[in-house]
Amino acid sequence: MDFTGKHILSVGQFERADIEHIFTVADGMEPYALRQQVTRVLEGAILGNMFFEPSTRTRVSFGCAFNLLGGEVRETTGFKSSAIAKGESLYDTARVLSGYSDVICMRHPEEGSVAEFSAASRVPVINGGDGANEHPSQALLDLYTIQKELKDKGRKLDGLRIAMIGDLKHGRTVHSLMRMLGLFDRVQFVLISPSELAMPESYIDTARSQGHDITVTTDLAKNIGNVDIVYSTRIQEERFASKEEADVYRGRFRLNQAIYTQYCEPNTVIMHPLPRDSRADANELDNDLNHNPNLAIFRQADNGILVRMALFALVLGVTDQVHKTARPVNWFHSRSVNN
Ligand code: NCD
DSSP, X not given: OOOTTOOBOOGGGOOHHHHHHHHHHHHHTHHHHTTSEEOOTTTTOEXXXXXXXXXXXXXXXXXXXXXXXXXXXXXXXXXXXXXXXXXXXHHHHHHHHHHHOSEEEEEESSTTHHHHHHHHOSSOEEEEEETTTBOHHHHHHHHHHHHHHHHTXXXXXXXXXXXXXXXXXXXXXXXXXXXXXTTSSSOEEEEESOGXXXXXXXXXXXXXXXXXXXXXXXXXXXXXXXXXXXXXXOOOGGGSSSHHHHHTTTXXXXXXXXXXXXXXXXXXXXXXXXXXXXXXXXXXXOGGGTTOTTBOHHHHHHHHHHHHHHHHHHHTTOTTTTGGGOEEOOSOOGGGTTO
16 A cells, blocks of 8 residues: 555554555664664654643654654644634644644544544544544554564464453554454464453454454463463553542553463563553552563564654655665764663
């Protein structure tokens, strides 16, 4: 697929070859992400970063990715600081902001809102998460991370064994990741959650019809022993009617070093889209895993830059010009501190 000028709204847009192409472009972004080289390929372009829900990684990494390609970033965060608080429609906001930007990234609490916005936008829109629905750029960076982490272990996306743990009902990252993995062959999904927060049937039915193997369970210890990846998630408190309702489920599925050592195969890769909820009553991924070399969560977050740079380069049609404007970095390389 030619991504130039296209919205990126759903993982359903991608075929396997598209994903492989995005990953090749992402690999080429490494010298810039590592600050070994500078490119100015998007000089003069403006990213409109519109985040109507809390975000650290997605918002900042989209912004940094755009900056690293030489573009400028303008941001709106939250409803209060936007004219939507004055009753402006998504249509009007999209018409106006797409006049100010060359590409827009948007996160919004309502399912389908980013697609609605994109229908009125004059420039490509990238979905940074619409409610519990989709998070396509996260699925891409998760898949990119899985592939990278498993390469040295001689395992691939085909035949992957993955346990997804936590709030699988509301988690848009696991929804998008499951759909995207569905494009590969013979994936074994182990879906571990409280029964009330189980993966919606539609995702399970689709994966089954594609020939994948699916186990649905409420038991963590017995089901993390034969997987390549454990993908932990946070209870999505903001999707519950009240904090008290979310509290019921917090802390149910915790992974720490002792549990990992006892139940996981050696070298099982640990992932989490972040933020992990490190409050004592939740703590789904304990800090005592921080020095476990298989904890991939920060490498996963770093990979977000590469994948998001690739998306911008593709959507703005500059993949073959990125390196033409490359030059060396001439400031002190501070990224080796505390590595
Ligand atoms: C996730 C999200 O917003 O869906 N975070 C992210 O983008 N990395 C996961 C979460 O908030 O739990």
